[in-house]
Amino acid sequence: MKKIAIIGAGITGLSTAFYAKKAGHAVTVFDKNAEVGGVMQSHSQNGFIYESGPSTGVASLPEVVELFEDLGIRSKMEEAPSLSGNRFILKSGKLHPIPSDPISGLLTPLFSWKDKFGMPFEPFRPRGTDPNETLTSFVKRRLGESFLNYAVDPFVSGVYAGTPDDMIPRFALPKLYNLERDYGSFIRGSIAKMRQPKTARDKKASKKTFSAKGGLSTLTESLKNSIGTENFVMNSSPIVTPQEGKFSVQVGEKNYGIFDRVIFTAGASHVFEVFPFAKENFADASAVLYAKVAVAAVGFKHWEGLPLNGFGALMPSKEKRNILGILYMSSLFQNRAPQNGALLAVFVGGLRHPEFVSMSDAELKNLIGKEVAEILHLKQFNPDLFEITRHEEAIPQYDLKTPLREKAYRGIEEAFPGILMGGNGIDGIGMAKRIAQGRALAEKI
Structure with missing residues (x-):
């Protein structure tokens, strides 16, 4: 048994902690936030269940299904219905389905x-x-x-x-x-x-869009309970110090002792807050560009716009729209909106318009209202739910800084054996990638 410090209680850190504890190790998870799950947070209000961070995942790797199975909550994994294959692209003010076969590919105006x-x-x-x-x-x-x-x-x-x-x-x-x-x-x-032939394990990767019944917090809360609430140190900003082949972890005035391993799963921009001793030789570890994103949960108790018979709609930059996309959440998953109602997730900002994220709630509501009403043919924009969440560091960009960051991560691991580097700064951003990385980090112990 080893004593493991895990930095970050997002889905990567939670997956790491779950599998490390399952293997018999003692884990302590540190996170700057008050709640586990990182940006994955579900909320219930006025008959709507909405997300203030990622809205869906894709079961592109078997590790996704296996995590639900290992937690004993496979029945709570909710896969989107077949209509989720209907995905739309805006062109010249009209939504067009993405072609799904050669004939529709030939006929599409896209x-x-x-x-x-x-x-x-x-x-x-x-x-x-x-x-x-x-x-x-x-x-x-x-x-x-x-x-x-x-x-x-x-x-x-x-x-x-x-x-x-x-x-x-x-x-x-x-x-x-x-x-x-x-x-x-x-x-x-x-x-x-x-x-290529597929094994039974390969077939678990259905490639389907998924969430959890009651929202993605169902998954993160289950992970927290399995890991044990006593093994979390929330509202904390840990500083790690190497100490004779092991590591001391300090939070404010309190020292949490000596750990055999430290596993980093937070964002790349926070590497040197945790490992200040590594900055001089591995400065590129925090070389990362994050896209800023505002997520709006928009709910209607009575929907009167276009039929929401699909996954959602995306906006090409050529169309000069002020939003990035709209997900039809109530069409994808059950009980997300009252009967005959609708729940949308609308995304704003990104590298196209980072300035939009700094707008007030009223300004964003006006901007989003005009876009949604026009695109989805609403006579008036009068939602029963409108909640905005801003993410200053929403999504790391996998650009030319990526190989520099990866090399620095590996350099830290080699220079300080016992530190393992993860998080969404390397290996991809999707939920499946995060779960798989967390499990792999635990197995490296």
Whole structure:
């Protein structure tokens, strides 16, 4: 048994602590916030259940399902219905479904005829030679400009709140990057991947959108209870000091003793708040650009707009809208809004408009109201629920700073054996990636 200090009580840190304790180690989790879960927080108000941080996850890795199973709450994992496959892109003021088959791909107005007819030639286009090629260049080279503008650009703004001009596929979208690197083509690589046999464990990764019944806090609260509330030190800003091969952890005037391992799972911008001794030689560990995002939970007890028969709608930057996207939360999960009502999650800011996050609630309500009413055909914007949450450090961008950050993280681990570095600064941002990283960090102990 080892004594483990875990920095950060977000989903990564909670997953790490859960699996470390399950393996028989003594864990203490430190976090600056009052509640566990980091940005994952669910709320109930006026008949609505809404999130003030991430709204959904994707079961893209088996570790997601296995975490619910290991917690004994598999029945509380809620997967979105099949209509969640209906995803919409705004073009010329109208929502268009993302094509789901060759015929709809040929007929959609989202893409140009030149790029549609060029698609069969994609397998014959040469591989790229620049490992740090931007996503903009990568997609234009393989698929064409219209696919960049009306498929990839809105996806990047919806997931990363970023822009394809800054994104490096090798770090941000490694699966897509590897299709070209390993197979020379998206199409050829996708076909090869589909033909690969899947184990029973692989099949747990359903790729479906998921949440938890009652909101994602159901998952984080279950993790907290399994880890044990006595093993958390909240409202704390720990400072770690190496001490003869082990580590002392100090919070204010109180010393929490000597730990065999320290596992960092907080944001990259906070590395040197925890490890001040590492700054001189590993300054790039905090080299990170965060997108600012405001999330609005918007609820209507009686919905009178367009039918919300899908996952949601994304806004390409070409359309010059003031929001990034809208998720149809009440269509994805049960009991999120009163019967005949609707719950939306609207995202604002990102690298496109970081200044919007500093607006007052009244200003944001006016801005969001105009956008939602126009896009979803509401005669008037008079919601029964409107709650804004601002995140100054919402999503790290996987740009050219990423390899510098990764190298510094590994350097800290090598220079100070016993420290393990994680968090959303490396290995991806999705919930599945965070859960899988947390489990892997625990296994490294």
